[in-house]
Each structure stands twice: as C-alpha cells, then as structure tokens.
Amino acid sequence: MNPLTFELPDGSRRTVEVRRLLNAGYAGRAQDQVAAHVEELAALGVPAPAEVPALYPVAGYLAQQTGAVPAQHARTSGEAEWALVVDADGELLLTAACDHTDRALEAHGVAWSKNAAPDVLARRAWRLADVADRLDSLTLRAWVTPEGGGAEQLVQDGTAAELLPPAHWVDVLRGRGELEPGTVLLSGTIPMRPGVDQFAGRWRVELGDPATGDTCALAYDVARLSEPIG
Template structure:
C-alpha cells in the first residue's frame, strides 16, 4: 500500500511522490561527541546504545505523512527534528522531518518504538542536486509547546549530521523510488521538557526558504486493562 505526498519546490512548482518504503537513521551525527551526547540523553531514559553506529531502522511506509494531530497512548512521547531524503522517480528531494517516538516503549526496543508513531515530513522540498553544495549552511530547529508557552528545544545545522551522500553510498540500490530516509537528529537543549503538547520543526536554506512541520500531540484515553 502506498500513499502520495505532494511537496512544493522553492520555485513554486509541485512534486508528488508515492511513498513505498521508510528508513530511519539513528546516531548519525558527524561529531562523535554529539553522538555520545545523544546516546547519553537516551540512556537517561533507559535506552541502550545500538551495537552499530550509525544505525538504520526500516519502518512501515504507512507511518510517513503530515498529520495535524499525533495521537499517543501516554505522556512519554516526543519528536525529533531531522531532514528527510525523498527518492522520486527521476530525482532526489530534501525536506524537513520529525520522527515522533514513544520514549516509554523505546527502553524495550528502539525499532518497536519507531513503529508506534509517525514520521512527519515538511511542506517544502529542495531538489538535492541544486543544494547539495550548501547543505551544511541549512539550519534545523524545533520548538515544543506546553499550554500556551513555546520553547526552542533543538537548534543546529545540517553540518552536525551525516550528509545524504553518506547514505546514498551506503545504501545504493536499496534507495528505490518511493523511499523516504530520515537522517537522525541533533541534540536537544538541556532542561527543555520534550514531552510536549505540540511540536514545530523548521529546516531553512541560506536564502531563508523554510520547510515546516507543525502538529499537536493528543493523549488518548487509557486502555480498559
């Protein structure tokens, strides 16, 4: 089963891609100290480090989308600001992404937790061939909202993450048309509560063009155990 997502390119044109496969990279920072920082962040939540760094988690393509509301089973879930590589029929697109994850389930298995919540993609996408030379200048930011208060929780650049070229080399023919690859994330700002009522993510190019994601988090009623 596939679903079709539409992206607006910086020149105003639109591109549609039928999503067939989803891959989530993890622990994919270029700076080993920052990678260790993320490992430590997750360790505080009881998540063991993977045996291989960087790592990769195949997901159901049905999890990729743009929901305005992410419904969750409990209060311990959160997003992560990332970029996403979208493999089209004839080209590659880059857009903003947010990997929403069940942090309580994550302590039992990262792959399981990533199957429990969606991968959200941005509205604007850039042809990779046109911006690959300047990717390190792209900024990546995320904000969380608690009630009426919004707070910056992630603030960095794509220079902190392994570039798309790394994954293109590593995965090769596995990146067939319809594949969406999420990059892994940058560190969160210490002291900011990630378990929020809403998330906002922006990926911005050097000319000020942004790809945006905005969604609310709704906690469902408890199960009848």
C-alpha cells in the same frame, strides 16, 4: 502505499508514493554529539546501540504530512531531522521531518519505538541538487509547546553539518539496492537543549536555508488518546 505531496520553490509539485521508510540513528558526524545523544536516550532507559550509525526500517504508512500525532501516554516526543525523498523520477528531494518516538517503548527496542508513531514530513521540499553546495549551512531547529499550553521553547538548534550528509546515505541506499522511487530516509537528529521538557503537547520543526531565507517547516499537536477499557 502512502502518498506524500511536496511543493518545490518553483511552484511545481511532486507526489511520492512511499514504498520504503528508513530512520537513521546515532548519525552525528562528531562523536561527541553522538555520545550526547546516547546519553540523552540512556537517561530515558534506552541501551546504547551496538553499532553506529544505525538504520531502522519503518512501516511506510508512518510517513505522514499531518497536523496531529496520536499518543497513548505522556512519554512520547519528536526529533528534528531532515528527510531524503526519492521521487517518482528518481530525483532526490530534501525536506524537514520530525521522527515522533515512543520513549517508553524505546527502552525495550529502538526499532519497535520507531514503528509506534508517525514520521511527520513538511509539505515543502527542495531539490537536493539545488542546495548541495551549501548543505552544511542549512539550519535545523525544533520548538515545543507544553501540553496544556504555554510559551513555545526552542528544544533543538543546530545545522546539517552536525549530521552525516545525504551523500553518505545515498551510498548506503545504493549499496542496499534501495535508492529507488518511493524511498524516504530520515537523517537522525541533533542533541536536545538541556532543561527543556521534550514531552510536549506540540512540536514544530524547521529546516532553513540562510542563503535564500527559504524554509521547509512542519508543526503538529500531540493528541493524547482516551484511556483504554480492559
């Protein structure tokens, strides 16, 4: 089991032992946005899915709160997402997440690529019930910094309204018998901005609440591993 600790706005903390990790895919509410994401991945050699939205089980230990993600090569990148977390008491939490993905491996199998790198989660979270009345107004943004340094660039900029809502996935999890303490589900992502190189040396993701000015945020460096021998 993999423990994650979240700080809530009231200063309390929740520690969650991750027992199940799931990544949603192609989960945009608008079909044109889903098509845009399919096109983005097709440009990287990833075949179109047979069914949307998709849901990929991922090894639980890959849910991490870390400042560094190891990468074996240059073709890995993140995806700005929100994460739904079921805490030990069964309460639903919402936080920012970044699904770091091996794009080279993705061309051979999306599920494989999801298990090749961590899902990075923020250390701050909100009770889902506390933001339920304004979910669609929550902002979701990601910035990248080029490998080797340089100016940070905005690579994703949207709102939670672009994605299927947490309520959709709560129903899916309940139907699968997986709405249980320790379950973590990532939402799927929004389109990348054209002209920005996603194969970066650093990723930063922010889930924001315009009503309060509060944010859940994370950042990590992509740490290239040394060359193998043999």
